[in-house]
Each structure stands twice: as structure tokens, then as C-alpha cells.
Amino acid sequence: MSSEVSNPVVQPVFTGDSTHHQDSEGEIHENGHHEHHKEYFFTKYVFSQDHKTIGKQFLITGIFWAFVGGLLSVIFRFQLGFPNQAFPFLETLFGKWAPGGIISPEFYYMLVTMHGTILVFFVLTAGLSGTFANLLIPLQCGARDMASPFLNMLSYWFFFAASCVMLTSFFLPEGAADVGWTFYPPLSGVKESAPGAGLGADFWLIGMALFIFSSLLGGLNYITTVLNLRTKGMSMNRLPLTVWALLITAILGLISFPVLLGAAILLLFDRNLGTSFYLDKIFINGHPLDHAGGNAILYQHLFWFLGHPEVYIIILPAFGLVSEVLANHARKPIFGYRAMILSMLAIAILAFIVWAHHMFVTGLNPFVASVFVLLTLLIAVPSAVKVFNWIATIWQGNLRFTPAMLFCVGFVSLFISGGLTGIFLGNSALDIPLHDTYFVIAHFHIVMGVSAFFGMLAGVYQWFPKMFGRFMNNTLGYIHFWITFVGAYMIFWPMHYMGLTGVPRRYYSFDAFQSFNMFGDLNKFITIAAMLVFFAQLLFILNFFYSMFKGRKVTDPNPWKSNSLEWTTKINPGHGNWDGPLPTVYRWPYDYSKNGDEFIPQTVPYKPGEEKLHH
Amino acid sequence: MSTTLLVTIAFVLFVLVVFQLARTTEYISLLRGEERAQEDADKMNGLLFLLFLIIGGGAMVWSLFHYKQYMVLQAATVHGQWLDSMFMVTLLFTGIVFVITQIMLFYFAWKYKHTKGRKALYYPENNKLEMWWTVIPAIVLTTLVIIGIYRWFQITGPEPKDSMVVEITGQQFLWNYRYPGNDDKLGNYEFKYITAVNKVGLDFNDPAAKDDYMATEMHVVVNKPVLLRIRSKDVIHDVGIPYFRVKMDAVPGLVTRFWFIPTVTTEEMRKKTGNPDFNYEIACDQLCGKGHYGMKGIVVVETQAEFDAWKAKQPSFYESSVKGTDEEKHFAELTEQLKAEKEKEASKGHHE
Structure with missing residues (x-):
């Protein structure tokens, strides 16, 4: 306290309200000395402890992985769209994996496995949460940095290490893992069960373990920062929904990821140390295994105990980003702010008790399954509330269609389409015919894959000016959105029809089955649409990197006329974010079009007699 | 090779053109x-x-x-x-x-x-x-x-009392079907008895196993309940029969079940679909390795009379493939081995 008073730069922040206290020591240090810090290339761009730089590192690594993951899907779509047709360039590129220009089944299963792993974990978890939690939590809470910038930096470098291990596995002689991204044993537990169940699977498990460390270090930081480092006046019910979403996401991850770590370690033991956690009575390759007494279903429980919250770890940040951007560009308050928070909390709690709906046809006890049906369909209620609230937000708005806003509208449409099919799959009886068919692929790609991507892209377009002080090219943004939006529906909508016919997922070819082989033309159509969408993402990547260096410069520190705190910093804020004292917050971030003012930033005190709305 | 190059060049040029156009419009x-x-x-x-x-x-x-x-x-x-x-x-x-x-x-x-000029509504x-x-x-x-x-x-729920039982066992990458013989009882099995011949590990020391018969297709009777006992030898498979709305995992170490009542014979379905080659197909619905997409089985739905005629032609597996062959000697060896293993295990426990 005394040191604080002795430093005139620092605004007195202790108001006696313990929920709003902040790290005054750190602040003094920053204010007193950061002008004199010598920033070396390594500390500024590589081993940086600045949350904004770490956010950008996550984003750029995420973009790299999105490119790789997307490319893998385009390659395996070749086989599905043009089965057994030779494309010599595939052999040129992949050698023994595509003999004669035709993708081999081993390669196909490797591609689908790694596509799932990369997109679920490396892009939509690390790339999404990592980017926006890092960038937005301190900026929107009004903090100088994360609670522990050092752990934050480690979080990125663990992710980097995980990325290196995963990437290396592609170059192993037997290739990367090919046992499906869910990694069910015994297929993943017995090395001789599949070509990619050898060294590739060990690399996968080690890569995932490193990834989980990264996620835990990040999550701890996000939670601590939101709870402890909010600026004066920033009570929990004045937080932007982005921060709420990222906080809940971090809590979900912190509770569920350790379970996956446990599952992965036991699996490593089964594979390499002769234990039998998941293995029992197996006869493979002409001989019985010694493993006995384990249970393959145990792994599925452990996996989905993470795996289901994981779905919400992916989609919740998108909820937050979309709510924020939608309100901002509709020039209207988000409709039902408190309902939005409560619904996210409800979703987060339910997320932990619905995991077995992935296991309705594994021979689960029917009574247990029925409980999971009830809980699963319950989750549709808060989801429905969110959709209605988003639609109510744009009603009577004055919508500015920036690329970010387009992606938000697209997000809501996709989330409706994909969410509704969840009502079919969550009902165990209906799940019987639909389980593991293309209906499931359509459902989760639309509701979680593409939707989360749309939330992420909305975030990138919206906060690019904050990250780099430049704008992205709008025209390319529009082209990017429309190809991606229309293309996503063209790819995934028809898959519902295939699913309703019973076509199983993870089939390299449908030649052997007369029940499934009539979709040749449709598969070709989907493949071409997928290539088109991939092409649009290349435009985005080009736009991103070009604009980073050559984009139109931002001249207004608040280009979107937004209310939240990140726009009260300089255009290119340094480490510490605000040059002077931290801003003080007087209101919630959604006072748009109130009493004739188009927007009222959070730092503006209430006028006498102004309506206060419990915030 | 040259086409690959041309396509790549064309693609890159196309991207650049779009990019330049976008820059200009901006x-x-x-x-x-x-x-x-x-x-x-x-x-x-x-x-x-x-x-x-x-x-x-x-x-x-x-x-x-x-x-x-x-x-x-x-x-x-x-x-x-x-x-x-x-x-x-x-x-x-x-x-x-x-x-x-x-x-x-x-x-x-x-x-x-x-x-x-228009204002959004607060x-x-x-x-x-x-x-x-x-x-x-x-x-x-x-x-x-x-x-x-x-x-x-x-x-x-529990299957009807008059259900017929079929055991279906998955392995990389095919299905095995086992029917009880005239005793209507499936005999014991043990995974350590599995050989190239004895594919599902029947235990011939159990008299009930001696009249069991194995089939290459699943035959069931129309309008008669069928209980599938589902097993796997190696990894997880899944018995998926799209026309029946049947789907259940086959998990090594466990026996899962699913019962259903078929209502349309294969013959009737052939007429209905106008496809003389129509068959009810079983597809594996759980990724089980590189041959997953080819793991197909056939179900024949027929009348009771047709089924009885088919059944009459199915010899007991023991009688036809094991009895008096090297396989029987091999089975005896495996029995001894297993017995020894069990005794060793038991004595270990005793000494502790």
C-alpha cells in the first residue's frame, strides 16, 4: 500500500471492495520501468511473456495446423470423391502411401485420424482458446498481463513441443497414428492391430500428453487472471461475454483434460509395459495375447469424460466471440446478457454428465443410457436460449456487415442446423440407426467444427486491427465468407442423406456394399465443394499474412466503435497494455444505441438519472 | 508430372488473380x-x-x-x-x-x-x-x-422367450456365425482355444459345444425374434444392419446383445426393390483397422420351412471339421496347456 502511494503514476486502486483488487506490485514495476526494458528479438517475438504476443503465436501455429488438417481432409476426399481413380501427382507427393496415384487404405485411415486430432485439439482448442483467451482476457478485464506470464509462455512452448511430436509422426516409416482420433483400444492398445498402431500411436500419445500440459498451464492462468486481475469497477456482471466464455472454457478444460492424460498414460502402459487396463481376451494375428482382465469400455468412459466437455471447450469461446461481435455490429446490446451467462454455466455443468451418449451402442447398461438421454437432451434447452437471444440481438438492429459480422450470422445459422440434429443423436433409441454414420459426421462438423471455425474467424477479422494495427482486406474477407458459408453447407448438408441411408463413417470405399454404393455422384460433389472451401481458406491465409505487413493502417484506436476496454489502449499497445493508469469501469460493455448515443464505452460513468439495468 | 505442374501453376495464378482483384476493389x-x-x-x-x-x-x-x-x-x-x-x-x-x-x-x-440515419433499438x-x-x-x-x-x-429389454440365438463374432476383417445344435444351447468357448480352424475358440470339453454349427451367412426366420450374442476376437467391431436398424459393438472380453424381429424375407425384399441380387448386409460400424471398409456379412431372412431345410444341411462343426483330424490333437494339447496354466496360477495364489 505504501509503495503505491509513493508512486504518483499509479491510480489508487484499492477501494475496499475485495473483488476488484489487483496486482499493484506488478503494476508499479511495469509503469516505473517498462520504458527502459531493452527488448531483444528473442524476448519480444519468440520467448515472449507478453500475452498479446503469445496469443499471436497460438494463432499463427493454429493457422499452420488448420492448413495441415484441412489439407489432409482434401486428400482423403480425393479417394471418396474419385474412388480408385489414379492421380499421379499423389504418388509424386506421397510415394508409397499412394501407389499408382491411388491413396492406400492405410494412408486413408492415417489421414482421417490425424485430421480429427489436429482440428479438434490443435486448431479448435489451442488455436481458438489459446489465441483469444490470451489476447482478450487481460485486455478486456483491464489487466497488464496474465497472472503468470511465465507459465503462459510455457503453455505456448508445450503446445509447440506437442506440435513438433505430432508433426514428426507423419515422417515415421509406418506413418502416423491411424486408429481414429478417439483412439479406442484394443485397436490403439495392441501394436500389431494396425500399421499406425505402432510407433505412430506412441508419438500421438506423447504429443497429446504435452498438449494437455499446455492446456492446463494456459487454463490455470486464464482462470486466475479473470478472477483476480480485473480492473476497478469490472465486476463479474460487467465482463464482456467473451471473457465469461473463455473463463468457463478454461474451467472445463482444467477439470476434464487431466482425465484424458490419465487415460493416455494407462494406454501407454498397456502398449509398452505389458499392463492390461483396457485389454482382455484378445486373439490377434494368429496368437492369443497374455493381456487379461482389462476392459476396453473403461477407456471410452475416460476418453469421453474429456471428449464431451471438449466439444464445449471448442464451442464456448465461439459463443463468446460471436455474442460480442454480433452486439457490436448490430449496434444493439446483446439480448439477455444474464441469460447468456446462465446458459453457458448450465451447458458447462451438463457437459460433464452427458459423456456416455457417445457410447449408447457399446453395450452400456440400458438404464444408465436412459439417464444420459435425459441429461443430453436437457442441454438443448440452454443452447436454444442462446440461439433465440442471438436472433433477438439482430432484430431491430442496424447491422454493419463487416467480414466478422458475416461470420457471426453464419455461425448462428450453422449452430441451429447442427444443434438440431443433436436432438436425434442424443436420443439413444434413434441413435441406434444413426450411430457412426455420415449423419454423425454432418452433425458434429456443422455444430462444432465449422461453427467453432466461424466463431474463430469472426474473432480474427474483428481483433486483427488490435493485434497488428492494420486492417485485413475486406473484399477478400467477403469472398472468403461466402465461399466458406455456402461451401460448408454443400459439404455437410448432403451427408445427412447418406447417414439416413446408413452409410458408415470411416469407410475407405463403398464398393463392397450395395447398401451404400449409390452415392458416387454425391461424394464427387462433396469433394469438389471441399476443395473450393479449402481454396477460400488459402485466400484467408494470404489475406492474413499480407495484411499483417501491408494492410491498411488503423488510424482510429476504436475502429469498430466498441465499448470494451481493449479499444481504450493505443493502436499498438506495448507490454503492459495501457501507458498510463489502468482504466476504471463504470458500466457493462453492451450500451449500444442507448439514449441516442450509438455507443458508450465501459469507461464512461453513468450520467445522472441514467437507467442502470443491474450492471 | 507435367500436368501436375500445369495444374499447380494454374491454381497459383488463379489465387493471385483473385488476390489482386480484391486489392484493387479495396x-x-x-x-x-x-x-x-x-x-x-x-x-x-x-x-x-x-x-x-x-x-x-x-x-x-x-x-x-x-x-x-x-x-x-x-x-x-x-x-x-x-x-x-x-x-x-x-x-x-x-x-x-x-x-x-x-x-x-x-x-x-x-x-x-x-x-x-436509422437507430438500432435499445x-x-x-x-x-x-x-x-x-x-x-x-x-x-x-x-x-x-x-x-x-x-x-x-x-x-429382455428378448422374447421363443427367440432363436445366433452368436456373431467379429475379427479383422470378417464375421463368424455360430448356431446352437439340436440342444438349442450354445456351448462354452475360450479365447485360448482359438486356432485357424476353430475360429471362435469352441470348448469341445463342453458337450453343448459339440453340436454347435458354424455358418458363412446369418440365416434367420421371418417374424421370429432373433437374439444376437455379439463377440469380438481382437479389436472392437460393430454389427450394423442398416435395413434392420440394428447396431451394437462387438467388444473383446465382453458379450453384448441385440434382439430384433425381422418382418420381410430376403425374397420379398428382392421383389420390393426390384433388385434380384438384393441382400441384407451387415457392415462393421466401428473402425477396426485397414480392412474396416470391407468387413461385410450377409443376413438371409427366410420362412421357417426354408430355414429348417438349410439347418438340416449344416453339419456340427465338431463332427465335420475337428473330429479325427490333427485339430483334435491340437485341441487336446491346448486343453492340457490351459489346465497347467490354471494350476500354476492356483498354486501361486495358495503360496501367497
């Missing part, structure tokens, strides 16, 4: 003023959303009717027909929500696109409205849960 719009440019963009994108609603909606309806021909709208089992009607009920409810919300979303996007909440759109979905979902759980318990 410059032009800047010259005309940022605000004007944003206004034009708002108008265009609002209109595109409306067009997307109309054209996209049309394409959806068209495609639904076009692909209806491939979907099996009426299942060939009793429970399958329950599921089909449950599907239609769910489709009705979700369809209504889908149409209303998508129309509202895109219509509003078009209607409320930015117009100069409308932060309405508790009554939010209460309604929480309660109504909750009621609809409860209805669906009740229907679903009722059917689920019927489907997963």
Missing part, C-alpha cells in the same frame, strides 16, 4: 470513402443473406426429395419401424424450429442491414420472452425424451 472503395464502401457492402451482404435463404431453402427441399429414393423409409424389423416413426416425430419438431429460426435469422439480416432484455423460450423447448424435449426412453427400454 483501393477503389477507399477512394470513394470508407463510409460509402461499408454502406455498399452492407446492402450487398444483406441481399446475399436473403438470396441464401431462398436459394438454399429451395436446394434443401429439392435435395430432400431427390435423395429420398435411396433412404430406406421402412425398416425390415419390428423395432426398426418404431424408430422410423420416432424419427418422423423428431423431424417434425426440429423441422419447425429449423425453418422458423433460419427464416428469422436471414430475414432480419436483410431487413435490418445498416441504413444511414432492447437489452425481456424476462417474459426469455421464460417462454426456455419453457417451450423444455416441454418439447421432455416429450421426445419420454418417447425415446420408452422405445429404448422396449428395444434393449
